Amino acid sequence: MLRVIKNLFIGWKGLPLAPAVGIVAVFAVVLLAISAPLLAPFDPHANLLEIGYKPPSRDHWLGTDQLGRDMLTLLIWGARTSLRVAFIGVSISMIIGIMLGVTSGYGSHVLDNLIMRFADIVLTFPTFFLLIVATSVLTIRDLTAIALIIGVIDWPQVGRIVRAEFLSIREQAYVDAAKALGASSLRIILRHILPNSLSPLFVAATLSLSRYILYEAAISFLGLGDPTAISWGTMIAKGQGAIRTAWWISTFPGCMIFITVLSLNLIGDTLRDRLDPRLSVGV
Amino acid sequence: MVGIGVKSLCVSCETRWTNKQRESMPFFEFIVRRTIYSIFVIVIISLLAFILLRAIPGSPIDYYKAINPLATEDIIKEMERKMGLDKPLHEQYLIWVGQLVRGDFGTSLSRPGQPVWDTVKDRMLNSLILALSANFLSILIAIPLGITAAVHRNSILDSSVRTLSLFGYSMPSFWLAILLIYIFAVKLGWFPTSRMFSIVGIYPTHAHKMLDLCRHMVLPVVVLGAIGAGSISRFVRSSMLEVLNEDYIRTARAKGLSELVVIYKHALRNSLRSVVTIIGLQIGHFFSSAAVTETVFAWPGIGREVVLSTITRDYPMVMAITLITGAIFILINFVVDVLYAVLDPRVKF
Numbered sequence: 001m002l003r004v005i006k007n008l009f010i011g012w013k014g015l016p017l018a019p020a021v022g023i024v025a026v027f028a029v030v031l032l033a034i035s036a037p038l039l040a041p042f043d044p045h046a047n048l049l050e051i052g053y054k055p056p057s058r059d060h061w062l063g064t065d066q067l068g069r070d071m072l073t074l075l076i077w078g079a080r081t082s083l084r085v086a087f088i089g090v091s092i093s094m095i096i097g098i099m100l101g102v103t104s105g106y107g108s109h110v111l112d113n114l115i116m117r118f119a120d121i122v123l124t125f126p127t128f129f130l131l132i133v134a135t136s137v138l139t140i141r142d143l144t145a146i147a148l149i150i151g152v153i154d155w156p157q158v159g160r161i162v163r164a165e166f167l168s169i170r171e172q173a174y175v176d177a178a179k180a181l182g183a184s185s186l187r188i189i190l191r192h193i194l195p196n197s198l199s200p201l202f203v204a205a206t207l208s209l210s211r212y213i214l215y216e217a218a219i220s221f222l223g224l225g226d227p228t229a230i231s232w233g234t235m236i237a238k239g240q241g242a243i244r245t246a247w248w249i250s251t252f253p254g255c256m257i258f259i260t261v262l263s264l265n266l267i268g269d270t271l272r273d274r275l276d277p278r279l280s281v282g283v
Numbered sequence: 284m285v286g287i288g289v290k291s292l293c294v295s296c297e298t299r300w301t302n303k304q305r306e307s308m309p310f311f312e313f314i315v316r317r318t319i320y321s322i323f324v325i326v327i328i329s330l331l332a333f334i335l336l337r338a339i340p341g342s343p344i345d346y347y348k349a350i351n352p353l354a355t356e357d358i359i360k361e362m363e364r365k366m367g368l369d370k371p372l373h374e375q376y377l378i379w380v381g382q383l384v385r386g387d388f389g390t391s392l393s394r395p396g397q398p399v400w401d402t403v404k405d406r407m408l409n410s411l412i413l414a415l416s417a418n419f420l421s422i423l424i425a426i427p428l429g430i431t432a433a434v435h436r437n438s439i440l441d442s443s444v445r446t447l448s449l450f451g452y453s454m455p456s457f458w459l460a461i462l463l464i465y466i467f468a469v470k471l472g473w474f475p476t477s478r479m480f481s482i483v484g485i486y487p488t489h490a491h492k493m494l495d496l497c498r499h500m501v502l503p504v505v506v507l508g509a510i511g512a513g514s515i516s517r518f519v520r521s522s523m524l525e526v527l528n529e530d531y532i533r534t535a536r537a538k539g540l541s542e543l544v545v546i547y548k549h550a551l552r553n554s555l556r557s558v559v560t561i562i563g564l565q566i567g568h569f570f571s572s573a574a575v576t577e578t579v580f581a582w583p584g585i586g587r588e589v590v591l592s593t594i595t596r597d598y599p600m601v602m603a604i605t606l607i608t609g610a611i612f613i614l615i616n617f618v619v620d621v622l623y624a625v626l627d628p629r630v631k632f
Contacts, residue, residue, distance in 0.1 A: 121324050124612050126564075129571035133605050136593035137335055214455055218575050221457050222590050236458055240579065243465050254458030262453040269449065 022266030029260050033079040042070035044077045044230055053246045063248040066238060071248060075256050077230040082260065085147045086212040090205050092151025097158025098201075102189055104159065105166025116163070119156035127154055131215060135224045143226045146219060150212055161204055165197030203271045210264035217257050232257050310624065317620065321613045328609045329383070332602045333376050388603040391592075399603045402588065407607070409479060410577070410584035413503055414569035420508030421515055422562060426551075428512070429519025433527060434546060444516060451513015456572055460506045460579040467502060474501050477581035503580045507573065511565050518561040522554040529553070555626045563619035567612050 032039060042060075048068035056063045062071035104115040122130075127150075134149045135141070169175065170193060178188050219225045220233030232253035239250025348354060354362075363369050370378070382389065388399040425448075432444035468476040475481065479499050486492040526532065527550055535545045574586030581587070585604060592600035 121327065124324065124616055125609065126567045126571040126612070128568070128574070129608065129612075132571070132574055132589055132593070133601065136589070136601055210453070217455055218457065218572075221455075221575060222578060223594065224590070233455075233457075236455075236461065240461050243461060244469055247465060250458070250461050254455060254461070257455045257458065258453060261455075262449065265449055265453050 016270065019267050019270040022263040022270075025259055025263035026267065029079050029256075029263075030083065032076050033083045036076045036080050040070075040073040040076045042073040044069060044073050046070075053242065055246070056248060062252050063246070065235070065246075065249050066242065071252055074230055074235060075232070075252060078232040078235065078253060078256065079260075081143060081226075081229045081231045082213050082216055082257070085143050085150070085216040086209045088144060088147035089150035089154070089212040089215075090208050092148060093154045093158050093208060094201070094205060096152065096155040098162050098194075100155065101159040101162025102166060102194070105163040106170060106185070106189055106193070112163070115159070119159055122153070122156045127211075128215060128218065131219060132222070132224065135219055141224070141226050143229055146216065146225060147212075150215055154208065154212075157208070158201065158204060161200050162197060165200060166193055169193045169196050199275055203268055203275055206264055206268035206271065210261045210268065213257065213261055213264070314621075317617055321617060324613055325606075325610055329380065329606060330376070332605050333379060335602070383606075389599040391597055391600050399599050402600065403585070403603055403607060406583060406585045406588045409582065410570060410573055410586060413500070413507065413573060413577070413582060413584060414566060416500060416504045417507030417511060417569055418562065418566055420504055421511035421565070424508065424512040425515035426519055426558070429516040430523055430546065430551065432516070432520045433523035436524065441520075444520070448513040448516045448520075451510055452517075454510060454513075456506055456510050457575045457579050459509065460502070460576055463502050463506060464579070475499050477579075479582055499580075503576050503582055506576055506579075507569055510572070511569065515558070515561055515565060519554070519558055522557040523550060526550045526554045552626075556623055559622050559626060560619055563615050563622070567615055570608060570611070 046067075046069055051060075051064055051068040052066050054060055054064040054068075056071075060070050060072070062075065064070055065074065100115050100119075104112045130153045131150060134153065135146060138145055138149075175188060175192055178192050183191075216225065216231065217233035217236070220229075220231040221237045223234075223237065225231055225233060235253040236250040239246065239248075239253070242249055348359065351358075360369075386400060388403065391397045391399050391402060394402070428444050428447070432441045435441050464476050467473050475498060477499075480492070480495055481499075486495065531553075532545060532550060535549050536542075540549075570586065572586075573582075573584055574590055576582070577584040577587035578590055585608065589601060589604050591597075592604070
């Protein structure tokens with residue numbers, strides 16, 4: 001895995017500026033999320049109504065929200081929510097996608113047809129639409145449940161990539177060689193085909209992360225997310241009503257979402273352009 | 284389902300030849316096959332919708348009990364019989380399907396007595412106005428931008444277009460919406476902040492009403508259009524780049540055709556196929572991402588209705604919308620596939 005990542009990023013003449021900036025920004029957000037309890041200057045759950053709606057000042061660099069909570073603190077904790085949902089979501093869609101994709105690309109023709117037609121049906125609908133309907137029937141709205149739903153709905157994208165890779169790699173000479181040496185199917189899949197199809201998966205995962213962050217924010221914005229979590233989307237929704245008097249409440253969380261998603265897209269797009277020879281024509 | 288016959292052949296100058304070829308293609312068979320497939324998918328969706336409807340906690344009876352706390356056991360039994368909830372599940376499903384076929388989606392729970400279909404029809408139209416205008420706007424922005432970027436590849440122009448489109452699809456639409464409301468509605472006062480019409484809904488003529496609608500439409504259409512333009516311009520650029528590398532483009536240039544004709548007649552026409560795919564998908568996305576935009580602008584559309592009826596637990600409404608939008612998405616996919624053949628006669632089904 002590490003070798004694949006290394007190959008994706010290095011091996012060209014230097015790293016261009018755009019993805020480099022993206023990588024630094026993503027690392028910064030991940031760092032914020034991991035060390036939220038240490039970095040955040042205030043208590044994210046404090047309710048001090050008397051200091052509510054305060055504009056950015058020396059004490060509260062980004063101002064305070066309706067309940068008098070420090071915006072900077074909330075933004076740092078929000079990174080945690082956002083990344084948690086995105087990472088769990090990506091892990092789930094990867095696990096389901098890889099398992100079904102492998103079955104489809106290496107298994108029997110009937111199974112392949114069955115799985116791919118099912119994927120077609122799921123892909124008929126925009127993911128976000130399914131997400132709204134699925135979260136609407138949730139009785140327990142917690143972050144893990146939302147991440148789970150995102151992952152379960154979004155697996156066909158991964159499944160298709162894995163299947164396509166398997167269909168082409170299984171015809172390679174080295175797979176025949178492994179078969180001739182008496183390797184079991186499981187060994188061929190795990191040791192020979194899967195490691196060779198990791199690059200497009202890594203790219204897909206990067207782009208999925210950015211999409212899932214947007215999904216989580218939108219779901220929380222609509223009030224369908226975890227009501228107890230500190231989420232950038234919820235903060236924007238709460239700030240909307242106060243936009244006339246307190247612009248900072250919804251502006252800063254939006255900036256955070258934008259920066260995080262933009263950075264992930266910068267990385268993902270650069271990698272995809274390099275992997276896909278058709279898109280990289282003259283780029 | 285769609286495979287391409289001849290790879291490197293310009294649609295623009297070979298239309299006559301390919302049209303003849305197409306007559307022999309089983310186009311009719313494709314239509315029939317796709318229709319059967321679509322019906323099959325809709326049946327699956329309806330089954331899933333029905334099972335979900337029954338699986339989730341809270342039934343219409345609970346709702347009835349909540350609004351009529353004095354109802355006796357007998358009255359509740361009677362209601363249950365009236366609503367058909369005492370019959371076995373498969374029978375209930377068939378009755379429900381029977382009603383669906385006759386266009387009866389049941390009555391709303393949050394607006395007692397009002398047929399679901401009336402609300403859905405109304406909201407659907409409002410969303411359609413938004414989605415189509417936004418799609419039109421994003422095509423208007425994206426196609427020229429994408430072509431310019433591809434033609435002047437690696438120039439400053441190209442990188443600015445790419446940066447703009449990256450911004451477009453990285454931006455949370457609801458945030459952009461709030462920023463625009465703050466700037467253009469709150470600070471400058473050019474446009475209204477929300478709703479479809481002014482609260483004082485008295486118009487001397489029909490034209491005044493349309494004008495009011497247009498004023499209310501500007502901001503939501505700009506938000507949806509800008510975000511859509513981000514991904515469409517990227518696709519136009521990459522499919523143009525692909526086409527510009529083809530042999531027939533070199534031939535067209537060698538023939539001495541002007542650059543304008545080469546790009547707009549030959550290259551654009553050939554790259555339209557992949558662009559149509561993304562535009563078709565985009566209409567579907569407008570419907571779903573509109574849920575967010577419509578909520579911000581309090582636009583009485585289908586997306587906002589899903590969210591509202593979700594919060595009020597109006598299940599018949601949620602399920603009707605799921606089914607109808609599902610059917611619309613299937614229809615869009617279908618139309619896109621047929622358009623492939625119209626735009627690119629090389630496509631075989």
